[in-house]
Amino acid sequence: MARTLPQPDREHIDLVSVLHALADPVRLELVRRLATDAPLSCTAVVEGIGITASTASHHFRVLREAGVTSTRQDGRIRYVSLRSADLDTRFPGLLASVVTAVGGPAYSATSVREIHS
Amino acid sequence: MARTLPQPDREHIDLVSVLHALADPVRLELVRRLATDAPLSCTAVVEGIGITASTASHHFRVLREAGVTSTRQDGRIRYVSLRSADLDTRFPGLLASVVTAVGGPAYSATSVREIHS
Numbered sequence: 327m328a329r330t331l332p333q334p335d336r337e338h339i340d341l342v343s344v345l346h347a348l349a350d351p352v353r354l355e356l357v358r359r360l361a362t363d364a365p366l367s368c369t370a371v372v373e374g375i376g377i378t379a380s381t382a383s384h385h386f387r388v389l390r391e392a393g394v395t396s397t398r399q400d401g402r403i404r405y406v407s408l409r410s411a412d413l414d415t416r417f418p419g420l421l422a423s424v425v426t427a428v429g430g431p432a433y434s435a436t437s438v439r440e441i442h443s
Numbered sequence: 444m445a446r447t448l449p450q451p452d453r454e455h456i457d458l459v460s461v462l463h464a465l466a467d468p469v470r471l472e473l474v475r476r477l478a479t480d481a482p483l484s485c486t487a488v489v490e491g492i493g494i495t496a497s498t499a500s501h502h503f504r505v506l507r508e509a510g511v512t513s514t515r516q517d518g519r520i521r522y523v524s525l526r527s528a529d530l531d532t533r534f535p536g537l538l539a540s541v542v543t544a545v546g547g548p549a550y551s552a553t554s555v556r557e558i559h560s
Contacts, residue, residue, distance in 0.1 A: 341541075341545065342466055342467065342468055342471065345462050345463075345465045345466035345541075346462075346463075346466035348462045348466075349459055349462035349463035349465075350459065354458065354459065416544070417541075417543075417544040418540060418543060418544075419536050419539070419540035419543070420537075420541065420544060422536070422540075423534060423535060423536035423537040423539075424458075424462075424534075424537065426535060426536070427533070427535075428458060
């Protein structure tokens with residue numbers, strides 16, 4: 327049976343926690359990959375980033391507990407999605423500006439370098 | 444003679460560093476107060492927040508080194524201003540969305556509580 331892992335309600339999503347969750351090159355890359363808004367399996371999201379399963383699990387937890395993502399466990403598979411609507415209600419324009427920044431050519435070189443350093 | 448303290452060039456302002464600099468309730472409050480874009484003395488900016496001079500100095504340094512603010516030393520007085528144009532060129536909409544979020548009634552109660560806890 328599918329269940330949603332614990333996450334803050336929309337009104338309890340905290341700006342400092344969201345900014346902290348986003349202030350990491352790996353998590354920014356995960357957010358960029360999730361920006362399609364379709365739920366993706368954790369395995370698919372981290373593909374090719376070159377991090378261990380436990381590191382990936384840590385990053386997904388930070389994003390979920392901050393309210394940036396929602397995680398649904400379906401059997402042995404976890405599906406992750408961005409909480410775009412909730413974040414845009416709480417902090418209009420914030421997630422969109424971060425996704426634009428991280429997806430732009432000005433950032434991508436830095437991103438790849440930092441992730442693999 | 445007035446001089447500008449060391450700060451990253453516009454093209455070296457890094458998204459992760461900016462998000463990290465903003466991910467703190469005191470620094471968010473400083474950014475909110477600086478959102479008029481007029482240079483303000485450090486003393487004026489921190490008035491009433493209830494932090495020591497050394498703590499204030501630390502927070503101003505983090506903001507400056509991340510490229511969020513510019514600091515000009517004029518004799519014994521330091522004037523701080525947001526690098527709004529530089530940030531908006533690098534990461535369009537990001538600073539504006541954060542200033543809106545931190546200035547909104549949804550955040551202010553949390554902000555004051557966290558700063559004084």
